[in-house]
Amino acid sequence: MAVHLSGIQPSGLLHLGNYFGAIRQHVALSEQKGEHFYFIADYHALTSSRDPEALRSYIRETAITYLALGLDGDSACLFRQSDVPEVTEIAWLLGTVAGMGLLERATSYKDKIAKGLKPSVGLFTYPVLMASDILAYGSDIVPVGKDQAQHVEMAQDMAASFNAAFDAEVFRRPEMLLSEEKSSRKVPGLDGQKMSKSYDNTIWLFETGKPLRKALNRIVTDSRPPTEPKNPDELLLFDLLHLFLDDGELQQLKTSVREGGEGAPGYGDLKNRLAEGIEDWFAPAREKRELLLADTGEVDRILARGGEVARERAASVRDRALEASGLR
Numbered sequence: 001m002a003v004h005l006s007g008i009q010p011s012g013l014l015h016l017g018n019y020f021g022a023i024r025q026h027v028a029l030s031e032q033k034g035e036h037f038y039f040i041a042d043y044h045a046l047t048s049s050r051d052p053e054a055l056r057s058y059i060r061e062t063a064i065t066y067l068a069l070g071l072d073g074d075s076a077c078l079f080r081q082s083d084v085p086e087v088t089e090i091a092w093l094l095g096t097v098a099g100m101g102l103l104e105r106a107t108s109y110k111d112k113i114a115k116g117l118k119p120s121v122g123l124f125t126y127p128v129l130m131a132s133d134i135l136a137y138g139s140d141i142v143p144v145g146k147d148q149a150q151h152v153e154m155a156q157d158m159a160a161s162f163n164a165a166f167d168a169e170v171f172r173r174p175e176m177l178l179s180e181e182k183s184s185r186k187v188p189g190l191d192g193q194k195m196s197k198s199y200d201n202t203i204w205l206f207e208t209g210k211p212l213r214k215a216l217n218r219i220v221t222d223s224r225p226p227t228e229p230k231n232p233d234e235l236l237l238f239d240l241l242h243l244f245l246d247d248g249e250l251q252q253l254k255t256s257v258r259e260g261g262e263g264a265p266g267y268g269d270l271k272n273r274l275a276e277g278i279e280d281w282f283a284p285a286r287e288k289r290e291l292l293l294a295d296t297g298e299v300d301r302i303l304a305r306g307g308e309v310a311r312e313r314a315a316s317v318r319d320r321a322l323e324a325s326g327l328r
Contacts, residue, residue, distance in 0.1 A: 002034035005139035007041045010058035011048060014065050015202035017187040017195030020243060021145050025179045027070045029143060036076040037137050037310060038066065043081045047123045063299055068289035079306030086314035091132035093321050097161040098128055107150055115198060131155035135171045136314040143177040152176040168324035188239045190218040206286050213275050221267040229260035237270045244277030
């Protein structure tokens, strides 16, 4: 039986980029046969988070978001990373065989340092803990975006190194499953860069009403009037509209913008249509989120059950690693 695993860091409110880049695929995979482990990476969040109350809030919000978007907390295993201390034990064991050169090549480390994040030991060894997350549950398949593919490759390398060092098949080799977005383009932020909390250019999944429209008003446009013909493929608004509109309506809008003239939609019209699309798309999830917010006990139950299941699996893998290395 295939074992799927993925995680998400609770570093802020989840946004459209998180949804189309990862969450939607995670929920769809959870409906397939096999075992499914989804962890909230709170240990990883400590490489940048220094606000305990905010972190607690984001951990719960992340769990609620997954459940509201359709993850079945009884068939899939949803849990907090920190509820499985065996993962940090396995990370140490992997760290004893991981090469410095391997970690120095980590693009995520280089990117974060380039953005001004302080280079802590935790940030440098982030890939080792990530490898432990992947290997602790005997994962076969790890769904990731292209920017996370290297983490799976590094986990493969560490698993092979440990198994070779102690001449034992302790860790199963995981394979990656690259995520497929609705189009080949990345989900852009309000400024045209990749949507990311780091750039403060995100749209919260459950934003609605005036706050949503206020956020969308920040989308970068120019001063050309609606009557002036424009190339819709060069407009940031269409990179977002294509996520929510059917092909027929999308092509109709593109034609109107390309031709210009009287009756052509202006940027304000397109932003209003985008707001409607977002509101409609996430309406069922917003309703379910409200129910979950009113029943925090159910969320706690799901996380507690997930932690128990995940810890039992990780303990078994940890014990095999300890025995193979001579510590048991």
